[in-house]
């Protein structure tokens with residue numbers, strides 16, 4: 630099934646296709662959602678201010694076979710904004726469910742976010758990446774890699790760990806989304822269906838063995 634709200638921008642000079650995907654970042658306050666978006670779009674890190682409502686970024690991902698315009702919606706994690714969050718994730722093609730590996734409560738909260746997404750979307754309508762951020766704080770880790778990976782597998786999610794601060798795996802998260810979405814469009818099977826049928830892909834992506842080749846955009 631084609632991802633929701635995906636638009637084909639038209640064929641390029643060759644046979645290359647262009648797509649638009651809406652990606653939403655969800656998770657507790659201060660887990661690093663804005664920092665991940667900022668690192669990816671600006672390749673920078675700063676002690677950021679809490680998000681008010683929602684921020685919006687766009688970024689082009691040029692893959693060997695397609696160009697994808699990612700519309701990135703960074704939602705506020707503070708409880709007071711919770712009631713409006715669903716307005717932002719409506720129509721999303723992919724969600725980054727972010728938690729802080731050094732704060733177990735944020736992992737528990739991510740599971741609740743997942744339930745909300747499951748109410749809003751049919752199972753195969755959206756690609757969900759569970760993202761354990763702040764790997765630079767490994768000494769204070771409260772959620773093991775194995776625990777999070779096991780949970781992700783049981784729910785057909787992609788699992789990756791990042792550090793927005795040390796720029797670890799951030800680009801790879803967005804590449805993984807692009808990869809699954811494009812494959813999904815090409816094969817007609819949903820990205821989550823592919824995850825279920827090829828569990829080894831979890832490992833491949835987590836270790837960044839992506840077969841996609843980046844070009845200069």
Ligand SMILES: Nc1nc2c(ncn2[C@@H]2O[C@H](COP(=O)(O)OP(=O)(O)OP(=O)(O)O)[C@@H](O)[C@H]2O)c(=O)[nH]1
Nearest residue numbers: 658659660661662663664679680706763792793794
């Ligand atoms: N050590 C470390 N700190 C990080 C990392 N990512 C973000 N931070 C810090 O964590 C704090 C919160 O980061 P934000 O990006 O504002 O978090 P958020 O999830 O967008 O927060 P809300 O806007 O409240 O939802 C800031 O002080 C960041 O500098 C990381 O990878 N490692």
